[in-house]
Amino acid sequence: MRLRPLILACLLASPANALTFQTRLERVEWQVEGDQFECRLVQPIAGFGRGEFVRRAGEEPIFRLNSPERWLGAGSATLLAAAAPWQPARSDINLGVVTVGDGDIPFNSSYLQAGRLLSGLLDGRSPVVRHRTLHGGEALEVRLLPARFGKAYEDFRGCTAKLLPVNFDQIRKTQIGFPSSDVTLDARGQAKLDIILQYLKADPTVNRIQLDGHSDNSGNRLSNRDLSRRRALAVEEYLLANGVPKEQITLRFHGERYPLVPNRDAASRAKNRRVGLSLYREPASTTAAVERVDSSS
The missing domain is CATH 3.30.1330.60 (OmpA-like domain)
Structure with a gap:
């Protein structure tokens, strides 16, 4: 599979030799967007798109990826709350699978999975999606980082407090x-x-x-x-x-x-x-x- 130079620069080698999308630590940022109908807590992912926690009025948050490049192939992807590399005594938490489909937003997690990912981020863990690429079926990993998460999470909670009671x-x-x-x-x-x-x-x-x-x-x-x-x-x-x-x-x-x-x-x-x-x-x-x-x- 041919990759453009810009995207190649954003791919890191994981231990399993998967293509890994992850923003450099010093460039990690969390953004809070929303109104009274929906709130979003977003981390841009270099070369891929973004990871999003989305809470609609009247519902609990879900987690999803948004990728205009449509990297993920159809099937079942694994969702993890991964331990930080500097915490070798901790193991990753497997949160089960999500069903991957077509489009810029290939899946939505369950409410339970999203809640455990948010708890993991507060505890220094990384949301990780492991799957296969759409073209060629190579192993692929998408990782969000917990850097600077605490303040953004408080802003997200402030947004959700203003949501309507129903959608x-x-x-x-x-x-x-x-x-x-x-x-x-x-x-x-x-x-x-x-x-x-x-x-x-x-x-x-x-x-x-x-x-x-x-x-x-x-x-x-x-x-x-x-x-x-x-x-x-x-x-x-x-x-x-x-x-x-x-x-x-x-x-x-x-x-x-x-x-x-x-x-x-x-x-x-x-x-x-x-x-x-x-x-x-x-x-x-x-x-x-x-x-x-x-x-x-």
Whole structure:
């Protein structure tokens, strides 16, 4: 495999004769990036790209590599919290494998793996990825160094403290439950909506909300249809009272037609008394006007 001179200068020989990407110690730096949606703790890796700890709102951190050169071949790479060379009494900690795919970001670690890597860095260990190159299948090692990590980690924690409680994927489909035959939002339903409202205020790209009212099968068809309508209206009224524009809301009601689970007992019927809330990002010109749809008719 031919390597450009710049990249050759960044490759070191490991004990296993692997191609090793590692920034020189005196040039190691950690960078903190982010906003209320996502925080990143990054170390640039000379000739390779960068290693990143990424924490999205509502989630724990993950670890990943970002390599525009796409060095890693598909397969399973080994992830290590490697001991420092000057600590010969300590052994490396094998954190298991990650599945490598295509693209600039070939894998994401698990939350547990990322947490142990962060703990290892605080203890002087290096995150290490061992795998094979995409072309030629040569052994490859990517290593981050713990130098100057402590201050950057504190800045990263400061960033994560400002994250929203949830991300878009976690709330884009939400079920708001209703107790018994009631059509009034309870404290739990209001709490769910408050979290969604907090996100909506931070993310103006979400510009359409669809509300789908549902009932269980306890009553007759007409009363169930009316219950589902009134539940959807209750959620709509709460959103409107908290600043959501009316033209962004689409309202539908379905009665008992679409249960989440069969209405076999009290517990299952409780799951079916609900309003489904769906969030969308659409061009302003195509955002739907408010609808009143009885899909049971």
